[in-house]
Amino acid sequence: MGERRRSWAEPYKIKMVEPIRMTTREAREAAIQEAGYNSFLLRSEDVYIDLLTDSGTSAMSDRQWGKLMVGDEAYAGARSFYRLVDAVHDIYGYEELIPTHQGRGAEHILSQLLISEGDFVPGNMYFTTTRYHQEAAGGTFVDVIVDEAHDPTSLFPWKGNVDLDKLKALVDEVGADRIPYISVETNVNMAGGQPMSMANLRATHEYCSSVGIPVMLDATRALENAFFIQQGEEGYADRPIAEILREICSYSEGATVSSKKDNLVNIGGFLAVRDEDLARRARAMLVAFEGLHTYGGMAGRDMEALAEGIREMVDTDDHVRARVGQVQYLGGKLIDAGIPIIRPVGGHGVFLDAAAILPHIPQDEFPAAALTAALYVDSGVRGMERGIVSAGRDRATGDHHRPKLELVRLTIPRRVYTQAHMDVTAESVIEVFEHRDQVGGLRFTYEPDELRFFQARFEPV
Ligand SMILES: *Cc1c(COP(=O)(O)O)cnc(C)c1O
Numbered sequence: 001m002g003e004r005r006r007s008w009a010e011p012y013k014i015k016m017v018e019p020i021r022m023t024t025r026e027a028r029e030a031a032i033q034e035a036g037y038n039s040f041l042l043r044s045e046d047v048y049i050d051l052l053t054d055s056g057t058s059a060m061s062d063r064q065w066g067k068l069m070v071g072d073e074a075y076a077g078a079r080s081f082y083r084l085v086d087a088v089h090d091i092y093g094y095e096e097l098i099p100t101h102q103g104r105g106a107e108h109i110l111s112q113l114l115i116s117e118g119d120f121v122p123g124n125m126y127f128t129t130t131r132y133h134q135e136a137a138g139g140t141f142v143d144v145i146v147d148e149a150h151d152p153t154s155l156f157p158w159k160g161n162v163d164l165d166k167l168k169a170l171v172d173e174v175g176a177d178r179i180p181y182i183s184v185e186t187n188v189n190m191a192g193g194q195p196m197s198m199a200n201l202r203a204t205h206e207y208c209s210s211v212g213i214p215v216m217l218d219a220t221r222a223l224e225n226a227f228f229i230q231q232g233e234e235g236y237a238d239r240p241i242a243e244i245l246r247e248i249c250s251y252s253e254g255a256t257v258s259s260k261k262d263n264l265v266n267i268g269g270f271l272a273v274r275d276e277d278l279a280r281r282a283r284a285m286l287v288a289f290e291g292l293h294t295y296g297g298m299a300g301r302d303m304e305a306l307a308e309g310i311r312e313m314v315d316t317d318d319h320v321r322a323r324v325g326q327v328q329y330l331g332g333k334l335i336d337a338g339i340p341i342i343r344p345v346g347g348h349g350v351f352l353d354a355a356a357i358l359p360h361i362p363q364d365e366f367p368a369a370a371l372t373a374a375l376y377v378d379s380g381v382r383g384m385e386r387g388i389v390s391a392g393r394d395r396a397t398g399d400h401h402r403p404k405l406e407l408v409r410l411t412i413p414r415r416v417y418t419q420a421h422m423d424v425t426a427e428s429v430i431e432v433f434e435h436r437d438q439v440g441g442l443r444f445t446y447e448p449d450e451l452r453f454f455q456a457r458f459e460p461v
Helices: 025-034 062-068 079-091 103-114 128-136 164-174 198-211 219-232 241-250 276-289 300-315 318-336 367-379 419-434
Strands: 096-100 120-123 140-143 182-185 215-218 254-258 269-273 349-353 384-386 407-411 442-446 457-460
Touching (some): 079 241, 079 269, 096 103, 103 128, 103 215, 103 269, 103 276, 128 140, 164 198, 182 198, 198 241, 215 219, 219 241, 219 254, 219 318, 269 276, 318 349, 367 407, 367 419, 367 442
Parallel strands (some): 120 182, 182 215
Antiparallel strands (some): 254 269, 349 407, 384 407
């Protein structure tokens, strides 16, 4: 044995704790009813293990907490801003930084700047807010992810890949001048945290460059993607994570990042680009929608903690190894128990295949939402629906978008829960699975027009 640890065990020890409480089934039944059977509407106090999202739920390090004290809150030209510029440049490689309050702030600015009415924006699957901003800017999102991404039984390791034939077909059909950029997401969230290969990203960038289409990354989860490349792609096993991450970004003209994920902070995000002129135009919008160009949507102290988090996430390879290792641990337990989940297990969570678990519930009765509610009632574990409710309605026809996947996402916050919490989660999923015939469908009592999954309310059918 060399230096490599045998297990993915956490590369930190716990210095401070936040108590959580286990509630009774009766209390959880009341709470889920009160919440309209929508896990987004539960109070976190009523949740035992919160796997709703890994967004903004990371535990910061003692070094990050220390940085909060040295934040420079100057309105213009804050020292903390320049520290953040340096961190993004050193770790991601982009020269121009536009700080935003979170990822969607960056998506809003990028979409408004580059997309015109009638444009097409290809992407490797969609992310909810990303597609929302593309459509709000007048664009039409076109899915160009490989077919394997939509097949929960496929073990293909690179389900995040762009299908170049689909992309070329779109370019042939509408012309490159109607495509302002391709939106390439690393470790595709909605596909289950599935990575793309470096070879595919390189080929996508090469093709796009040849037809004059910029590649804009959603680099929110690029760190986790880098880990899968190191583990599984030929030629990368001995390359440090930091280097792989830099190479990923090298195949793009810019990126939007939600810092609430890989970057280990509770709030923040950025748009980063190489082109000075685009950056100038972005800053003009930033002032209108977020804040002055040297703080955008963040306090000085938040920029300090973010700069530290960006460096910390790649300081050694141990952080990402433990982060993804914990996710794989939970996934492995469920696979061993015969629970239908998306495979391979992705980078940030385990995705239960609700359509396979609850075949008796038609898609129009929201099987993934029903399973999420049932899991909460069983154990106080909070997951998230990622199925027909999240997909929303088609603007033209008014009908539901009908995704091929009905998933319940159990997302693991970074550096927050222990292996014992993963065990409890697995036990509860198995319990619900064993009594799955008792889970019924749901119907809307309130359906919002936009991003309906956040505020929708349901009742049992
Ligand atoms: C979370 C997320 C976003 C949106 O970022 P927010 O900070 O929540 O606004 C965009 N893309 C991906 C892949 C994400 O995971």
